Amino acid sequence: MRHKTIKSLRGLVIGTIAALAASSALAADYTMKFSISDTEIEGEHFTHTPLRAFKKEIEEKSDGRMEVKIFWSGQLGKTDSVVNMVATGLVEAIMGADGFASPYDQNIQVLGIPYLFNDRAAAYEVLDGPCGQKLSDGLVEKSGIRAMVWHENGGYRNYSANKPLTSVEDLQGLKIRTMNNPVHMEIVKSLGASPTPIPWQDLYTALQTGVVDGQENSLAIFRIPKLEEVQKNIIMDGHVYSPGALYFSQKWLDTLPEDLLEIVKTASENFRDLNREISTKAEADDRAFLESKGVSIYDPTPEQKQQFRELTQAPALEYIKGSVDADILACFLSAAEEANAKSGG
Helix, strand or coil: CHHHHHHHHHHHHHHHHHHHHHHHHHCCCEEEEEECCCCCCCCCCCCHHHHHHHHHHHHHHCCCCEEEEEECCCCCCCHHHHHHHHHHCCCCEEEEEHHHCCCCCHHHHHHHCCCCCCCHHHHHHHHCCHHHHHHHHHHHHHHCEEEEEEEEEEEEEEEEECCCCCCHHHHCCCEEEECCCHHHHHHHHHCCCEEEECCHHHHHHHHHHCCCCEEEECHHHHHCCCHHHCCCEEEEEEEEEEEEEEEEEHHHHCCCCHHHHHHHHHHHHHHHHHHHHHHHHHHHHHHHHHHHCCCEEECCCHHHHHHHHHHHHHHHHHHHCCCCCHHHHHHHHHHHHHHHHHCCC
């Protein structure tokens, strides 16, 4: 009996050692903790679908040397906090809107200039060109955060409220939730409303309880936390084209061998391209869905949109002139003018 017991124990030990060896052999050389505040949507989605493809591409092309662990639903913390973890190297990557980077580099505010891009084609040309690269390089120098690509955060941003919105005047006096982005807040002030920065994860409750009267986001972003349950009015003013970025810890990127770094860069570019394709295609579907849920969506006349532009663009430009690097500002204004002209603006 004792002999059998020893034999069994010996077999167990050998089996355990073999399992550990196999596990060690399969372990990735590099792990990317990737944070996203959204709860995962399994169907086609403009950020969730590209993110799943991003993970698959990196793990397959690296032959398992790199593992991408996606932490959905803000498991690692609220976006503002996790961006800081990326800056310090505690977390490798996060996806977020441009506004989350503006506290680290005021030049990011240039992306919030109202009515800067006439259409998506103009936005893509500028963001993917030298100006977008210059902005990314400046951010990493000041914070250690690398915006690898500028993707689409659902398209153009619009205002919603718990009262009908059919004119600029309807926004006056309302408390509007914004990101902690000074230029976004300045735009809201120019319209006679009160900007109120609130963390993304707290937005639904803030609208439900009346802490704020409205918010501003693209239709696609509006849908993610089901804001149609607490907001029934949207005006399609399209005040800002809304970019986001894949933010990486430069400290972590610097540890990667050249071949793995190239895989991450290529996967990021593929993420961006698929993101834009899905986002553009989904915009009409998002509108139809929201209207089916009882949301009133108003399209301003050309004259009304010009009124929005006149009220917001000059004050926003004046505001950022004191904080945004003059070369960055000139680069974006010049490139946007040229890109708008190409697209017929």
